[in-house]
Structures are given as structure tokens and as C-alpha cells.
Amino acid sequence: MNTKKQNYTLPIVMMFALFAMIAFVTNLCSPMAVIVKNQFGASNFAAQLGNAANFIAYAVMGIPSGLLLEKIGYKIRAAQQVDRVPYMLVLGAKEAEAGNISVRDRKGETTEMSLEDFIAKVTTEIRTRSL
Secondary structure (H helix, E strand, O other): OEEEOOOOHHHHHHHHHHHHHHHHHHHHHHHHHHHHHHHHOOOHHHHOHHHHHHHHHHHHHHHHHHHHHHHHHHHHHHHHHHOOOOEEEEOOHHHHHHOOEEEEEOOOOEEEEOHHHHHHHHHHHHHHOOO
16 A cells, blocks of 8 residues: 655646636637727727627636536545545546556545455454444
């Protein structure tokens, strides 16, 4: 059994980059509106339609994304806190290739071990009632 501490550097850098790209695109709308207005003689309303479309797109994509994240997060939170599930098992491509499973306990610590080791551990905890 090996317990590993997760490194969040890459996800944080990726989120920073995504927010920077979103900020760039969002702030690009107003200067483009001025160009559209001056070059094509559009009204202020017509020139700002691109800016409005940008924020409408946030709403259209943000609401379903938020609902999906809430649904998945709720399942994990309910399993850990409400249902008091002692272990969550994760089996993905990496674990299948290695022949192991990832086990997350109530404390949130993730451990990789073989299925046989996990079964032996849980069987021992059930027998000794140390769960």
C-alpha cells in the first residue's frame, strides 16, 4: 500500500490560463464594438450585440455546466459525509493497466493497492469492528 499526496500545480496553472483566455476574449468585445461602429456606421446597440452575445453564451454554457458539477459533487459529498461510506473505489484506465484500485477513505486520503489487499483489509476491519 502506498499513500500519495496529490499535486494540484497543473490544474491551478490550467485554470489560470483558462481564466486569462476568457478575460482576453471578454475584453476584446468592447474595442471590436468601436471598430464595428466606426467602420460600418452601426448604432451603439448593434455594435454592442457582440458583447451581449458573449455574456449570453456564458449563461447558456454556464448553467448546464454548473448543474453537472453540482450533481457530481453532490454524489461525492453525500457518500463521504451524509452516507458515511468508509471507502470509495476508483477504477480508471491507469488503475486497470496497473492491476490496482485507488481507494479514498473518509479522510480524503487516496491509496493505491491491489483488489486482494483491499478485500483483506476490509475483512480484517469487519472482523475487528474497527470501521
